Amino acid sequence: MDRGESMDRVVEPFVKATAYVLQRMLRGRLMVGEVTDGVTIGTAAQVAVTIGLAGRVSGRFVLSMECTTATFIASTMCRKSVELAAETAIAALGEFANVAAGIATTELDAIGVSMNLTVPRVAIGREKESSLPGGELAGATLQTSAGPINIGVALQRSGIAGKWHEGEWH
Amino acid sequence: MLKVMVVDDSRFARDFAAEILKSNGYSVITAEDGAAAIARYQEQKPPVVVLDITMPDMDGITVLHELVKINPRVRVIMCTALGHRWAIEQSLLKGAVGFLVKPYDPERLVDSVQKAYR
Numbered sequence: 001m002d003r004g005e006s007m008d009r010v011v012e013p014f015v016k017a018t019a020y021v022l023q024r025m026l027r028g029r030l031m032v033g034e035v036t037d038g039v040t041i042g043t044a045a046q047v048a049v050t051i052g053l054a055g056r057v058s059g060r061f062v063l064s065m066e067c068t069t070a071t072f073i074a075s076t077m078c079r080k081s082v083e084l085a086a087e088t089a090i091a092a093l094g095e096f097a098n099v100a101a102g103i104a105t106t107e108l109d110a111i112g113v114s115m116n117l118t119v120p121r122v123a124i125g126r127e128k129e130s131s132l133p134g135g136e137l138a139g140a141t142l143q144t145s146a147g148p149i150n151i152g153v154a155l156q157r158s159g160i161a162g163k164w165h166e167g168e169w170h
Numbered sequence: 171m172l173k174v175m176v177v178d179d180s181r182f183a184r185d186f187a188a189e190i191l192k193s194n195g196y197s198v199i200t201a202e203d204g205a206a207a208i209a210r211y212q213e214q215k216p217p218v219v220v221l222d223i224t225m226p227d228m229d230g231i232t233v234l235h236e237l238v239k240i241n242p243r244v245r246v247i248m249c250t251a252l253g254h255r256w257a258i259e260q261s262l263l264k265g266a267v268g269f270l271v272k273p274y275d276p277e278r279l280v281d282s283v284q285k286a287y288r
């Protein structure tokens with residue numbers, strides 16, 4: 001298996017799950033961009049929702065977007081207009097990422113890649129997240145009616161037995 | 171007033187379900203984890219429970235098992251983001267009467283609770 005292929009195998013379920021959740025929520029058409037390596041996650045956009053991944057593979061799942069997109073998603077989930085800084089909006093964005101990550105990790109579990117999820121963390125403002133030292137990054141962009149959403153996954157194999165390296169677990 | 175207990179570790183999910191059910195005339199109690207759900211169930215014995223599967227410490231399937239031990243006639247609707255067959259099979263084997271896949275529509279929740287009450 002080449003370097004990109006196995007990384008894609010882990011990243012694609014997150015992209016598909018995020019698209020699925022958005023499609024159910026927004027009931028609109030989405031355009032899913034290709035998964036590309038080496039993205040920097042969460043720096044360009046104004047809002048980042050991060051969930052830590054722990055287990056055989058560790059790392060981060062990050063959804064990043066502009067404030068207007070985040071506000072639209074939070075308002076849709078809350079079924080009323082909400083301010084982005086409101087506790088309800090923050091909780092809604094966290095739940096959005098949590099549901100997507102839950103679906104993705106179930107799919108990964110079925111192919112033997114088990115991971116646990118941390119509680120979602122929502123950050124508003126620029127320069128929030130960067131990279132995962134020593135890890136690999138990949139991601140894709142979803143074009144939605146609410147604006148683009150960047151999906152980033154940073155992976156690093158944990159433990160002393162090995163490491164996510166060159167696209168494979170060693 | 172018909173009583174429903176909503177159990178979910180996500181505050182958003184709890185509040186969302188509670189708000190929908192209240193606006194449809196139900197009395198709602200909530201619990202944030204399995205232990206609280208069992209304790210509140212023993213105190214108040216709501217006939218219908220909406221129960222998340224994926225929770226830390228005690229998962230929803232274990233909670234379902236405990237609730238059925240307390241009251242074999244409890245009507246439990248399981249909900250999760252994980253729409254996989256094993257979760258549905260385990261829930262039905264342990265006595266659940268319905269299954270909701272997140273994110274669910276408000277109408278779907280109300281419909282499931284109404285059916286559970288019948």
